[in-house]
Amino acid sequence: MFAYAAMTPSVEFVNGMSIPIIGLGTYDMTDDQSVMSRVLTDAIDVGYRHIDTAYIYQNEEIIGRSLTQ
Incomplete structure (x- = not known):
């Protein structure tokens, strides 16, 4: 992984994630x-x-299969 990836700013939610x-x-x-x-x-x-998906895109299944390979 490139070093700058670890420096990417994040947002924290109230649940700590x-x-x-x-x-x-x-x-x-x-x-x-x-x-x-x-x-x-x-x-x-x-x-x-961070992989941005949405139900309306209708591509969650292909993304899920890709990530599990």
Whole structure:
């Protein structure tokens, strides 16, 4: 992981959980499983820890499969 990934500012919620303020947006991403897997792997490799999804995007399933590979 790159050193700057650890320096990314986070926001802390009242329950004590925190999330980086910079995330990977997944709106209108590919439906190709192999491409999605590569994008997410590369994002995690460079330090992303916040993957932004929403029910309306209808891509949670492909993202979930990609993350479990």
